[in-house]
Each structure stands twice: as C-alpha cells, then as structure tokens.
Amino acid sequence: TQTSEPLKVGSLKFGTVNWLLDTIAGDKVDVRERVRLERLELASNQATTVALQAGAVDLIVSDWFWAMRQRAEGDSLLFRPYSNALGALMVPRDKGFSSLADLKGKRLGVAGSALDKSWLLLRAFSRNKLHADLADIAEPVYGAPPLLSEQLRLGRLDGVLTFWNFAARLDAAGYQPLIDMDDVLTELGVTPSPPLVGFVWREELLRSKPDQIAAFFRAVSGANQILKTEDAAWERLRPSMSIETDAEFVRLKEYFRAGIPTPWGDAETKAAERLFGILSELGGPELVGPRTRFDPTLFWMPKG
C-alpha cells in the first residue's frame, strides 16, 4: 500500500540515531505510520553532512548551529530536535575531584577543538564561578573523542569534556560527570536548556515529501516512547551497540532515555536565542559564521 517515495535518512553506522531507526524498523513503527525509510549508513559525522549537501540523503542528524549557519549562507535547512542529551565533563571517581576548581593545573581533554561549543560554555561558566578562564588554569588537550577517552583511561588526562555517548561509556568504566552541560546552561541563564542536535533537512522536502516527513516524526516519537519504556527493545539493540560490560549498557540506556526531547516550543526558541547570543559572543564569527543571525524560522514546528 506504500506507493510514495521513501525518505532517505543518513546516519552514523554506530551512532545513536541508528538505535532509534533500528527500533522503528524492529517494532514496525514505520509500517504503522506508513512511511518507508531508506537508510544510508556512513562512517563519520562529516560524511553525513557531505551526503546531505550532495543530495544523497533527505535528512540527517546535526546540530542547529550548523544548520543555522548554512541557512544564513542560503541553504534553507530546517531543524527538529532529536536528543536533549548534552555532553559532560567526566573525571575519575576515585581522584576526589568535586568541582571545577579541583581541575587547576590538570590536563583536560576537550572533544573537538578550542571552538567546541561545550568548551566555550564551560569556560564562560568557569569565569562566572571561579573568576578564571578554565583554558588558563587547566591545560586543555583537543582531540577526537575516541582518542580522548583512551587517554583518560590511560591516566594521561585528568578529565574529559566529551559527547554524551562517550560520557556514558566512561561513566560505566569508573568515571563520573563532574559537571553536566545542563548545569552549565542553567548557570548561564539558558533555561530550559535547548536540545543541540536534531534532524536537519531542506525546506523543499516539506513540499516534495510532506506526508513522509510527518509520518517520520510520528515514527520517531513512537520509537522514542518504546525505548523509554520497554527494555525488550534495548535487548534487541544490544548486539549492535558494541557493548563491553553490562554497566555500559545500563548507562547508555539511561543517558539515552534522559535525552529524549520534549516538544520544542516558544520557550525553547527563546532559550536557543539566548544560547546563540552567548556563543556568538564567546566564539565570534568563526564559530557561528560571519553572516549568521539568530533565525527562529529554522526550528520547524508542525502545525497542530
């Protein structure tokens, strides 16, 4: 009965989006919502953005800063949150770190670069709290998240500011969040803390495949609901999660569930605008793009 064209979704092979998509397929949510999904699995985040630019997929997961910047450059993208989960600053449980102040003079891994958004926010936070820039009092080491996790495990780093899925695995391996990005945002006056990552697609898609989009998001929330409540769905995902310990599995499940987003409303848009203001102050045009203004029309809110 499905005559319509499929919706092409690009995702990371071992990314968390795939858990969602697997659940949609596994529980036949797609059939129920009458949407056909065609998945292109890729090996890196960059690959998904390339795929979107090259028109090989309709929809990917990315952060809204990126989307807004592209929009300002003339690429009419839209955004809808996928996860509330933000990163965290992970430290060893047994080293007695209890606040940012304890990180003075320590080596601190930062996923990505000096312009990483979480890192900029954390620095602003530390300026508020400690009246000192974390970049000055600690020694930041920038690198790819998997490398940083290993360095932390080897004891070459004292803490790591990393993405939530890496944080979850570290959590299971004897590390704890010293500070959550949620807290940072709250401290900086951004409430409710807006989701950073979400689905990104072009406006045309609303014209060419309007039903599929609507159905897809219904399917997503359906799958989220399943993942939130049913452990059986998780057991099905387990083999593809590359889990090493039970604890890791539990933590990943917890973190994921905590990150399932609430619907985006005007409050979120307000918070996002505030966040954008802070970040463009901290990171300047290099971070947000020379031509970028906050653009609330990026955030797609389905009618009704």
Place this chain on the structure above:
Amino acid sequence: MKKQSARRSTHLAWSALSIVVLVAAWQVAASFSDPRLLPGPGRVGATLVAAGLDGSLFTNIGITLARVFASFVLAMTIGSAIGIALGRVVLLNRFFDPWLILFLNLPALVIIILCYIWLGLTEVAAIIAVAINKIPNVAVTLREGGRALDRDLLEMASVYRIGRWRTLRHVILPQLTPYFMGAVRSGLALVWKIVLVVELLGRGSGVGFVIGSAFQLFDVSTILAYALAFVAVIQMIEFLILQPCERRLNRWRR
C-alpha cells in the same frame, strides 16, 4: 648459478622468516600494553577469522579492492602520460608546473568533498576523487624520470627516425621503469589510503567505512584486522604480479 625454482623458494623462505619475526615483535609489544590499545596477533587473528566467517571481511575488502583498482589504473595512466609530457616538453612544464603543485598539495578532503558534491555520492565520484588525488604524485615522479633520460639514446632514436611511438616504447619507457615501479608501489599504497578516506566520507561500505566506524568505537582490533587483511592482499599482488613483472623488465641488466 642456482636454479630458478631454488632461488624462488629461498626467497619465499626469507619472506616467511621476516613475517615471523614481525609477528613475534608485535606479540612482544602487545604483551606490554593494554590489549584494547594494542591487541596482540592472537586477538586480531580472532577478529579476522570472525569477520571472515560472517563474510563481511571478503565483501568489504572486495569492494575496496575494486575501488583501489579502478582509481589506480586511472591515475597511473593519466599521471604517467602527464608526467612524461611535462618531463620532455619544457614549455608544457613551465606552464603547467604551478597547476601540478596546486593539485599535488590540495588536501584530499577538498577534492573529495568537491567531487561528492558535484557528482553526487556515487561510486564514480569516489573513484574520480581518488584518481585526482593520486595523478599529481605519479606525474611528479615520472616527470623526474622524463628529465633524466639518456640523451645518447634519444639522439640515436632521432637520427634513425624511428618515430614518436617507437621512441616512446623502445627508448623512453624502458628507462622509466624504475620510476614507474616506484610510482606503482607507493601509488598502490597511497590510493588505498585515499580510498579509505573517500569511504569514510561518503560510502556505506568498504574497509574505510569499517575502519572509520571501528574508530568511533575505539575497536583497534577490528581496525588492525582489516588493515592487515588488506596489507596481505597487497603482499600477494607484490609477489604474484609486481615482482615477476619487475624480474622480466630487468632481465637485460648485467
């Protein structure tokens, strides 16, 4: 004056010994470090066998190999032609030298993105991207060869008016053999490395895809397993194609 076959088999014995020593060194290094960070031969072997049994190893290596092969042939052909032309014709070289330097030094990433964006996320785009990355390297190596040609022999060819084609075939190409073999060897390696990046950035299959995914999970064992499997394939190509070829081509040497 050993017999051909005897020589061949001592050669194989040396290679075997060499590989044994290498594996032993690896084992020793691995036994001093966390198996997550440097898994030993045993662990990587197990991963390899598992990947082999479920077939994914062969599919992915096969796919990557096909891409490597296609772009390698493309790059060697075009690159050699450009290199020889630039090496022989001074004016051409003057004009195109800056272009060559540009393409030689353009980051792989730039070329790959542009190819993918222009040609779509397709197989053709991937292969062209790799070829464009490799062509300048081949050209540069062969250009040096083209410049260092024996003038005595070229003069002979010109006096005897043997024509462009025969000159190329009988006088120029044989002198370029060592440059060509150098370009083939480091070229095969380079192409395979670029294919990895290309697969990482826009293909849903192949060794690069697997390695990229494994990196996200920090699964060094899988990374090594796939890398070594590919190295083994290249080793085979070396033994079964390149070395016999080279022996044939060098038969004339005293």
Place this chain on the structure above:
Amino acid sequence: MKKQSARRSTHLAWSALSIVVLVAAWQVAASFSDPRLLPGPGRVGATLVAAGLDGSLFTNIGITLARVFASFVLAMTIGSAIGIALGRVVLLNRFFDPWLILFLNLPALVIIILCYIWLGLTEVAAIIAVAINKIPNVAVTLREGGRALDRDLLEMASVYRIGRWRTLRHVILPQLTPYFMGAVRSGLALVWKIVLVVELLGRGSGVGFVIGSAFQLFDVSTILAYALAFVAVIQMIEFLILQPCERRLNRWRR
C-alpha cells in the same frame, strides 16, 4: 644563448600566465555553481585577507609549516637511508621487504592512533606519526633508484677503492638525484596532507585543525583559503629552494 636573468624572467612570466589562466578557469567554474559549494576566487580571497588581517592565517600556517618541516626532514633522512640500503643489499631487501609493504600500506589512521595512544596527544607524537607514514614512501622510491644504479661506475669505484663514504657521496647519491627530487616533491605534499589529518585528530592548532573545523561547518571558502595559502607557500619553496637546487644539481648535464 640567453642570459641567465632573461631566462629567469621569462620563466616567471610563464608561471604568472599559468596562474592567471588557472584563476580564470576557477572563476568560470565558480560562476556556474552555488558559491557555498565552490566559492569563486573573489570570495576565497576575501576570506584569505580576513584571516590574514586577524593574524590567525599566519599563526596556523606557521605552526603547520613547522610540523611539516620537522617530519619531512625526519622522513627524508631515515627513508632515504633505508631505501638506499635496501636497494643495494639484496639480503636486507629480502628480509625487510614485507615490513616495508606493511608500513607502506598501514592506514595513516592506524599509525596516528597508535602514536597518539603511546606517546600521548603531544607534538612529538604528531611529528613521529607523520614521519612513520612517509618513511616507507621515500624508501620505496629510493630503493628503485638504488637498484638502477650504473654498474660501470660502481665497478670503477670498487677497483679504485675509493671507500664506502666517497662511493656514496660521489657515485651513488648523484645518480639518485632524480629519485630524491621526486620523493621531495611528492613527499612535501604527502607530509602536509598527513599533517592535516594528524592535526585534525589530535592537535588544537594548525591548518589541519582549521580545515577540519571549517569542514564541520561546511565552510568551503575557508578550506580553500587555507589550502591555497599553503599551496602558495609550497610554490615559494619550489621557486626559491627546489628549482635553484635542481639547476645546480643538473649543471653537469649536456
């Protein structure tokens, strides 16, 4: 029989013309496509000027250049030594050939990860990782050169007992010049490309880092600006160092 300086200036004129044509071609291509995906020379120039004015261009290029230089010197020295040794001593080559193939074909990612893991996310690790990536390429090229040496001259050196060192300096190295120049040219390019990856994975500075960030933002204009700035540096090296060097080294040719 033109004068040296006249020759030099026509040479420069050719290069200038070549670059003009290249930029024009780029402009034409850009005008047919979305400026986001292929920004034209004007836009990239503006980005370049902006980056130059706020100083970040020079800092980043400087840092990257230092890394390129350090690993290049390391790789060329060790790689040439290995290559010549393998090219001249058959037994060494038999034994180490599989090792060479292994290291030649080990993906950059693997080497970089292992270096970072073992040596930490440090400058030393970065430079060693790049050097290890490049060494096998240099070795392979120079090995071919080492094999193709003129036997007549080597025999002369041996009869006249001029010793190992003099043989190397006066008989062997001059013959390897074209191979060496080939390795230098494609080597510089390769090293710079690997430095990009190394910076992307574990350094918070340098062109690779900037390009990596720009890529995440899909800011092709910045990517091109930095890439071209670096290409310009290489072009300068080519003009001011490599080509004069080469002219000197080739003075003896008829």
Place this chain on the structure above:
Amino acid sequence: MAAMTGLEIEIDDKTYAPLASAPTRRIFDGFQLTVDPGAFVCLLGPSGIGKTTLLNMISGLDTDYSGRIEFRGEPRPRMGYVFQTPRLLPWRTVLENILLPLPSTEAARRTAVNLLTDMGMSDTQDIYPERLSLGMQRRVALARAFALEPDILLMDEPFVSLDETTADKLRDLLIEMLAQRPVTVLFVTHDSRDAIRMASRIIVLSGSPAHAVKDIQVGLSHGERLDKGAIEAFRGRFLAQSQ
C-alpha cells in the same frame, strides 16, 4: 634506386657556450665543405678538434650553430650514423636493436640476420647488449647502420676495439655495400692507413677553430689499396707531416 645525395656545408660559427669555468670554445668559424654524391670522405684530425661536432651537425642532432647544411639530391636522405660509442638499447636484444629503425617486415629481418652472420655474430641475436664485449657491441651498431641502407652514412671511428681480422672483414662488408648502392660516406678516423685504404677523399682538420689543412683526392686503384706498401708510400707522401 635512390637519388645520390651530396652535401653542402657552410658553418659560419659553431661555438659551445662557456659552461662553469670552462672557456668559450669556438669550434668552427667560416668552415666550408662540399661533398659530392657518392663520395667516401675521410676526416682526420686531432682529438677534440670537432669531428664529432661536425657529424652531429650534419645528422641534424646539433642545430645550435649559424650557417647551413644542405643535402643535394634527396632533401631528406636516409641517414645511418655509427656513433663514437655503440648507443644500443640495453633492454633490447641485438636483433631488436638492429630492427628498430627498419620496417617490420620479414625482409628486413633477413637482412639484419645476414648482416650479423657476415660480421661473425650469428649466435648473438637474442642477447642483450650489455652481455657483449665492446667490440661486439660496435659491430651491432655497424649492423644497425648498414641494415638501414642509408643514403648518407656517418661513421665516427667505427672500427676501433676490433681486432685486425674482424676490422678487415667489416671494411670488406662496407665496400661491398657501397658497390651495391650509392652511398655518401663521411668517415672519421684516427687511423690514416684506414683512411687511405678506403677513402676517395681525405680531409685533415687542424687548428682552433678547425679548418681543413689538407684536402686530398685519393686516386689509388683497388689493387693498390690492398697493397700495404702502396699505402705506406701514400701515407709518407701526403700525411707524414699532418699530425
């Protein structure tokens, strides 16, 4: 049969650029030479005077001079050049080297094989040149030039590194070839006996820039050319003071 080819040489100036710290060398300055079709001209002259340079200019390899070199008869004569060194392709066998400038016909192949046999090298046709002695390589180079059936044959000391018997055999072969087809020969040698034995005209070069100090028509009969005494006598008469 091909038209006979003469040569008109007029070199106003041939100078090698001064390179490194070497002084400028003016090799020819107002040098003139006319070679009749079918002549056998021997060039004698001290080492380093410019004989090879002259042949290179005639063959068209060296065009960096002012003056003109024109062929009469054939505008683009078939040219055989026996260089001062063999210049064989080391990666091609003896036979392949000889066949290289020839059309790929069975006849050409037969000619080449016969020539090799005549030169006493019948069993070397599949050998790579570096495995031959220098004298054998020179014979291959000669065979290559002969096989081409040239209109003009330039030979730069072709018979060195050959024992007297072999050299004699090659001389006979050359003379036989000349008898069958009209060829204009320019023959550089340091061996004045050789010159007298074969040449119709001997030119002795000397000085710097080089010029012809002697230009001798050799009017010896076939019989006289085979007689050592006659040759020595001729040598005494014309060439004694020349060098």
Place this chain on the structure above:
Amino acid sequence: MAAMTGLEIEIDDKTYAPLASAPTRRIFDGFQLTVDPGAFVCLLGPSGIGKTTLLNMISGLDTDYSGRIEFRGEPRPRMGYVFQTPRLLPWRTVLENILLPLPSTEAARRTAVNLLTDMGMSDTQDIYPERLSLGMQRRVALARAFALEPDILLMDEPFVSLDETTADKLRDLLIEMLAQRPVTVLFVTHDSRDAIRMASRIIVLSGSPAHAVKDIQVGLSHGERLDKGAIEAFRGRFLAQSQ
C-alpha cells in the same frame, strides 16, 4: 719504494651463465698465466674472446669463476684500471674525477694538474666530462689511472679514439712513468704495432675457450722500438699469422 708485484693466474673455469636464449659461453678453461713483477704484458686477441673478462677477474670485479688469481709481492697492490670505456663520473669535473681515488692533499692535486697538462688538457680541469670529446674523456681516464701511482696497471685499449700524435705523447708518458716506478702492466690492444713498441711480452689469445696461442718475449732495444721498420719486421716475423 713499493715492492714489485707479480701475478699468478690460474683459471680453471670461467663461464657466463646462459641468459635468455643465448648459449652458454665458456670463456676460459684451464687458463694459466704467470706475470713477472715489472713486466709489460700485451694481450692481443680477437674481439669477444675474453680479454676484458680476464682484466675484470684480475681487478677483482668479477669473482664468479673457479680458479685463483694471486698477487706476489704486495698482497693488496694499488691498482689502476683504464676501462674500455672512460667511466668518468659525469657529475664531477675532470679534476674531481682524477682526484677521486687520491688522498685529498695538495701534492695529489699538483700531480693531477701536471698530468692533465702533459696530456694537452690543461684547460679542461673544471669541465664536466660530457662536454668533452671522447678522446679527451679517454685521456682523463688515463690520467686517473696514472695519478694513482699504481702497482698494477690494467689497460683495456687505452689509446683508441686518439690521433697518432696524441697517442704517441701518451705512450711516452706511460713509458716515463714506468721508468720512475716499477709497475706491472697488462695492456689489451688490437694494434699489434702498439704492442711491439711497448711490451716486454706479447700474448696472443685465440680459440674458445681462450688460450694463449703465442707467448713472445719482445727483446727489442729502445732504439728499435722507435724504428718503424724494425717494428714491421718483428710484426712480420711473429704476428703475421696470428689473427
């Protein structure tokens, strides 16, 4: 003064491996030769018989034979080898080429420059070899061998490509050098006059495998050696049928 060096050669078997479709060539088989210290031995023999091969074995370049070659006097004599081709380093100037095997002293440099001057090449010392005529390159190769003050001097047709005057000058230079220091010389040539003029002993090789068909002590006086008639007479007497 260095001890004089003799040579004891006993080659049981020297065969070149059959390569490609070439037949096996046995070059020497039970070949014996004893060279007295200070002797000047000329080797004559047809092209391709194995003269160069013999010199290569003596010089130690070719060790792929069964038999033994021993030096008497010096166990590791200083050796000068004038190869059949010049074998100069094209990327080193003439002077650098000559100095290459010498210690880097001012005296060595002076010797080299003087030798070049004696050979009529004083103005070429800073030129790269490829810019020289072949005869000039050969002279450089000779200078390189002479400058070394060798105990054993192997020369493979050293005087070809040289005009008669220059060749005579070089012969004189060689004889002068031999008068000053005792040197054992093995001299390959195709020019029997050359051989008679200089040798104390002439060995004519022939056959396959090669063996000495003649072994002549040349007892000519210095005066006779300068006399063309005497040389021709000697040639007629001993070498007429040899080739």
